[in-house]
Amino acid sequence: MPLLEVKNLQVRVEDREILHGLTLTVNVGEIHAIMGPNGSGKSTLSHVIAGKPGYEVTGGEVLFKGEDLLAMAPDERAAKGVFLAFQYPVEIPGVATMTFLRTALNAQRKARGESEYSTPDFLRKVREVAKSLNIPQDMLKRGVNVGFSGGEKKRNEILQMALFEPSLCILDEMDSGLDIDALRIAADGVNALRSPDRGMVVITHYQRLLNYIVPDFVHVMSRGRVVKSGGKDLALELEESGYAQFDDAA
Amino acid sequence: MNVAVVKTGTERRLSDVFALARGRLPGDGRVAEVRQAAIEAYERLGLPHRRIEEWKYTDLRALMREVLPLAPMPDAAALARAREALSSVAMAGAQKLVLVDGVFVPELSDLGASEQGVSVRTLREILDNAGNAARADLLLSEASDAMISLNAAMAADGVVISVADGAELKTPIHIVHVAVASQASAFTRSHVRIGNGARATLVESFAAAGAARGYQAHDAVVVSVGDQAELEHVRLMADASDAVNITSDIITIGARSKLNLFNMTRGGAVSRFQGFIKMAGEGSELSANGVNLLKGTQHGDTTLVVDHAVPHCTSREIFRAVLDDRAHSVFQGRIIVRPGAQKTDGKMMTRALLLSDESEADNKPELEIFADDVTCGHGATSGALDETLLFYLRARGLSEKEAQALLIQAFLGEAIEQIGNDELREFASSVAQHWLEARA
Numbered sequence: 001m002p003l004l005e006v007k008n009l010q011v012r013v014e015d016r017e018i019l020h021g022l023t024l025t026v027n028v029g030e031i032h033a034i035m036g037p038n039g040s041g042k043s044t045l046s047h048v049i050a051g052k053p054g055y056e057v058t059g060g061e062v063l064f065k066g067e068d069l070l071a072m073a074p075d076e077r078a079a080k081g082v083f084l085a086f087q088y089p090v091e092i093p094g095v096a097t098m099t100f101l102r103t104a105l106n107a108q109r110k111a112r113g114e115s116e117y118s119t120p121d122f123l124r125k126v127r128e129v130a131k132s133l134n135i136p137q138d139m140l141k142r143g144v145n146v147g148f149s150g151g152e153k154k155r156n157e158i159l160q161m162a163l164f165e166p167s168l169c170i171l172d173e174m175d176s177g178l179d180i181d182a183l184r185i186a187a188d189g190v191n192a193l194r195s196p197d198r199g200m201v202v203i204t205h206y207q208r209l210l211n212y213i214v215p216d217f218v219h220v221m222s223r224g225r226v227v228k229s230g231g232k233d234l235a236l237e238l239e240e241s242g243y244a245q246f247d248d249a250a
Numbered sequence: 251m252n253v254a255v256v257k258t259g260t261e262r263r264l265s266d267v268f269a270l271a272r273g274r275l276p277g278d279g280r281v282a283e284v285r286q287a288a289i290e291a292y293e294r295l296g297l298p299h300r301r302i303e304e305w306k307y308t309d310l311r312a313l314m315r316e317v318l319p320l321a322p323m324p325d326a327a328a329l330a331r332a333r334e335a336l337s338s339v340a341m342a343g344a345q346k347l348v349l350v351d352g353v354f355v356p357e358l359s360d361l362g363a364s365e366q367g368v369s370v371r372t373l374r375e376i377l378d379n380a381g382n383a384a385r386a387d388l389l390l391s392e393a394s395d396a397m398i399s400l401n402a403a404m405a406a407d408g409v410v411i412s413v414a415d416g417a418e419l420k421t422p423i424h425i426v427h428v429a430v431a432s433q434a435s436a437f438t439r440s441h442v443r444i445g446n447g448a449r450a451t452l453v454e455s456f457a458a459a460g461a462a463r464g465y466q467a468h469d470a471v472v473v474s475v476g477d478q479a480e481l482e483h484v485r486l487m488a489d490a491s492d493a494v495n496i497t498s499d500i501i502t503i504g505a506r507s508k509l510n511l512f513n514m515t516r517g518g519a520v521s522r523f524q525g526f527i528k529m530a531g532e533g534s535e536l537s538a539n540g541v542n543l544l545k546g547t548q549h550g551d552t553t554l555v556v557d558h559a560v561p562h563c564t565s566r567e568i569f570r571a572v573l574d575d576r577a578h579s580v581f582q583g584r585i586i587v588r589p590g591a592q593k594t595d596g597k598m599m600t601r602a603l604l605l606s607d608e609s610e611a612d613n614k615p616e617l618e619i620f621a622d623d624v625t626c627g628h629g630a631t632s633g634a635l636d637e638t639l640l641f642y643l644r645a646r647g648l649s650e651k652e653a654q655a656l657l658i659q660a661f662l663g664e665a666i667e668q669i670g671n672d673e674l675r676e677f678a679s680s681v682a683q684h685w686l687e688a689r690a
Contacts, residue, residue, distance in 0.1 A: 050645050053637070078647035090642045094660025100646075103656060108647035143660075160646065 001066050003028050003199040004049075004168055010059035011041075011048055018044045020224040021060065028167065029196040033210055033235060034203045036221035037243040042203045043087060045221075046172045050084035051077050064168065078104075079111035083166035085157040087173040092144035097156070100144045101126060105163060129162040133189045151182030158189035169193065169200045175209040187212030207239040222246040265293065267435075268403055271320045275406055277377030280386040288389065288402035295396035304395070307580040307612045308551040313520045314494055318466050320406065321351035321434035328430040328459075333358060335428050335459040339488075341673065344424040344453060347409045351429060352436025352467075354407050367417025367448070373408035373439055388441060391472055391500045393526045398498050401470040405439035411452075415445035415476065422451035422671065427467060429493065430459045435466035446476035446504070451671055452483045456497075456517065458490035466494040477504040477531055482512075484674050486681070489517035491546065498524045503563075505531025512669050513540035514678055515550045516685055522551040529556070529563040529591075536565040539668040541678070543685045544577035544609075551580035558591040561621075567598040570665045572658055573609035574689060584616040587624050594624040602632035603661055605654075605689075655686045 004026040011019040018041045026032050036042050048055050049062060051074035062069040069077060092100065106116040117125070130140060133155050145153050154174060161169055171190065175183055190200070190213050202213055210218070210232065218234040219226045220243070227246045228234065268289050275285065297314070298305035324332065332350040336358060340346055347370060348358040354372040364370060376385050388410070389402040409425060425440060444450055456467055467489060475481050489495045495518045503509050513523050527536060542550040556565045571579035585596045602611030613630035635657055643653035662682050669675035 052641050052645075073650075074641065074644040075647050075649050075653075078645055084645055086642065086645075090636075090639050092639055092642070092657070092660065094663045095656055100643075100656070103652070104643070104646040104648060107649065107652060111647065164647070 002026065002063075003065060004201075005063040006045070006049075006060070007063070008060035009045075009048070009057065009062060011044055012056040012058050013044070013054060017058070018224055019048070022221075022225050024219065024226060026168070026199040026201060028199050030217065031194065031200045031202060031213065031215045033215035033218045033232075034201060034221055035205070035207070035218060035235060035238060038205065040221040041224040042221055043172055046084055046170045046201070046203055049170060050074060050082065075107065076111065078164070078166075079108045081167035083161055083164060083169050085154075085161060085169065085171045085174060087176060089145050089153040089157055091146045091148075093146050095144050097140045097142060097144050098126070101140075101160065101163060104160070108164060126163065129159055132192065133159055133162070134185055135159055150177035151179070151186070154178060154182070154186045155189065158186055162189065162193060167198050169198065171200065171202045173203060173205065175204055175206060183209065184212060207235045210235045220246055265289070267317055267319055271404060271406075274320065275404070276374040277385065279380065281377050281389065284386045284389045285403045288399045291394075292396050292399040292403060295399065298396050304553065304582070307582070307614070308520075308522050308549065313549060314466070318433055318435040320404070321431035321436050321465070324350045324353060324355065324430060329355060329358065331430050331459040331461070332428040335457055336426065339426055339428075339455050339457045341422065341424055341453065341677070344422040346424050346426055347411075348426045348428065349407060349409070349436070349438055351431050351434065352406050352427075352438045354409060365417070365419050365421060367414035368419065368423070369412045369414075371410045373405060373410055373441075376410055388439070391470070392528075393498065393500050395498065395524070397468070397496050397522075397524075398470055398500070401437055401439055401468055401498065404437035404468065405470070406437055408438045408440035410441045412443045413445055413448045413450045416447045417445065418449040419451065422453050422674070424453040424455065427454070427456045427469065428459055429457070429462040429465045429467060429489065432461065432463040432465060435468060437468045439470045440472070442471065442473045444473070444475045444479045444481050447478045448476065449480045450482075451674075452481060453674065454483070454485045456487045456489050456495055458488075458493065458517075462490055462493075464492050465490065467496070469495075469497040471497070471499050473499065473501040475501070475503045475507050475509055478506045479504065480508045482510045482670050484669060484671070484678075485513040485523065486678070487513070487515045487517055487521060487523070489521070491517065491548070492519045494518065495521040497522070499526065501525065501527045502530050503528065503534045503536065506533040507531065508535045509537070510668065510670055511536070511538040512665075512678070513552060514543070514681065515540070515552065516543040516681065518548065518550065520549045522553065524553040524555075526555045527557065529558045529560060529565065532560050532562045534563045536563070537668055538565065539568045539665045540570070541662055541665050541682065542571040542573075542579045542581075543682060544571070544579055545574040545689070547576050549578045549580075551582070553580070553582040555584045555586065556596065558585070558587045558594040558596065560588075561590065561592045561594065563591070563594055565596045567600075568665045568668060569600040570662050571602040571611055572605065572662065573602060573611060574605040576606070576608045578610045578612075580612045580614075582614040582616070583628065584618065585626055585628075587619040587621050587626065589620040591621045592623040594621065594626065596624070596626045598628040600630045601661070603658065604632060604634055651689075655683075658686055659683065
């Protein structure tokens with residue numbers, strides 16, 4: 001059974017249709033890149049999969065491990081193993097990063113009927129992951145993302161991804177606002193999470209990110225649907241020729 | 251010429267209540283004269299209503315409706331119920347001073363446990379002591395407010411605490427008000443003197459014994475903080491959900507001293523905490539903070555008047571309200587900088603979180619600045635929880651209620667974290683948590 005099946009998905013925001021019948025299948029062990037110009041619906045797809053309010057699904061379906069994902073609340077999806085790394089991670093003043101991580105991890109475990117982590121186990125795990133991502137301990141004591149640089153915010157997303165061990169990771173414009181060093185650290189973090197039990201969808205505007213996170217499949221989105229799919233070489237082609245050719249095809 | 255003063259039914263009843271209570275109130279001679287003058291001053295002002303600017307948002311003529319007779323002296327059954335209620339209010343390690351229905355109860359209090367340098371007497375014993383020439387002063391104050399005048403006229407008891415110069419108290423002093431009688435009122439007035447160089451923590455709690463309903467608690471606390479002294483004053487108001495609580499703190503701070511004031515209101519149908527704080531000595535610091543947690547049709551008003559009478563003082567005010575259902579929260583903060591009070595540094599920030607469409611928050615900052623070399627600022631916001639933050643938390647596995655609770659805790663945290671005493675800070679935090687859990 002595929003990990004994620006998006007079938008003929010049609011989505012509206014207010015009175016405007018953003019996705020016009022999008023189809024995508026992701027199996028465990030695969031990394032899919034979704035590329036496309038601004039406004040093609042890439043972020044909408046990620047938001048609808050994560051369950052962000054404000055989107056109206058008017059047709060099609062999204063199955064996660066065969067279950068109807070669209071019928072689940074956002075927290076239910078998270079507990080089942082869906083993780084969205086946000087393009088713009090929010091700042092939450094007054095909520096210490098550690099408190100947030102523990103609350104979230106234990107909420108997911110509780111929802112799955114698993115026991116909560118003990119404090120020493122939790123701390124050991126967080127420290128281990130933080131170290132591998134070059135996240136200093138004092139950052140974990142600060143409010144969630146408060147005063148973090150762009151790179152630190154993205155690393156904090158990957159820290160959560162490593163901690164929650166989701167089976168589907170959606171990375172929304174992970175490269176936006178990152179310099180090359182920050183991008184490399186973030187990409188190394190993502191690559192460390194590649195696994196035969198996990199599927200990933202990497203959404204990006206630029207080919208650059210795919211030099212660091214090498215996808216198995218590349219899909220081009222334009223005007224709310226996938227207009228071309230191929231292997232990793234498709235990304236290079238796009239870099240040469242741009243997205244303009246697909247505007248006509250859409 | 252006769253001027254007919256039109257009075258509401260409520261006001262007529264108040265005068266009647268005074269006439270009836272008179273014989274039971276302690277103090278004769280000069281004390282009785284001061285009471286008479288106070289009830290006359292009250293009658294001139296009348297029960298505060300919406301056309302009195304200071305009471306604009308808390309119209310007692312509409313909200314209090316009737317004034318209740320003084321509660322009877324608590325009998326053995328009342329004391330037994332008060333004792334039960336105390337178990338959930340008492341702080342381990344604090345010196346309890348318990349007032350039941352407005353009357354000091356030695357057998358429920360820790361009188362023998364006073365630390366060295368602390369003296370505790372009751373308002374009643376001082377007012378009744380004709381040999382004390384200054385006794386009537388306990389009913390006087392600088393503040394001119396109808397409810398403070400009414401309190402002076404009606405005060406039946408209270409505690410008079412003196413912390414000697416240089417005394418550094420290890421344990422908090424805890425004044426506990428317990429209401430037992432229903433449909434009755436209690437008028438209390440306490441005095442707290444913190445000597446020069448002294449340090450103390452004063453907690454004041456309001457709570458109801460199980461079945462107490464529809465009562466009114468009227469309290470005034472007159473505090474004087476000496477020079478180079480430190481006081482932390484934490485107020486925790488958890489009156490019955492249909493009770494009225496009107497409390498005034500009248501505070502004077504000496505030179506190079508610190509006052510850390512915190513007020514938490516979560517009980518009562520109608521409540522007003524008004525603090526009149528005078529910075530009377532140079533180089534002092536005031537931190538005045540508060541939290542209102544209101545739901546149903548509760549109305550909670552926090553009004554602070556900070557009077558910078560001298561130069562080189564600092565004041566900080568952080569106030570937070572969380573409102574559900576049809577609750578109404580009021581925050582009025584006035585900062586006065588007197589002529590010559592140069593180098594005053596005053597800041598005030600008030601924020602309200604509206605959890606429902608029908609809740610209401612009124613924030614009224616007022617700055618009256620008569621000096622030219624000062625830093626004063628204020629800010630006020632009100633709004634709903636941020637949907638973007640809520641979705642982020644939910645996408646990480648928190649349920650809607652868990653996500654809301656975490657954000658509300660964070661919202662309140664900034665005010666609650668100002669409490670210096672660890673135990674009190676944790677207690678205030680747990681009260682907020684329980685309040686949030688009860689919503690779920």
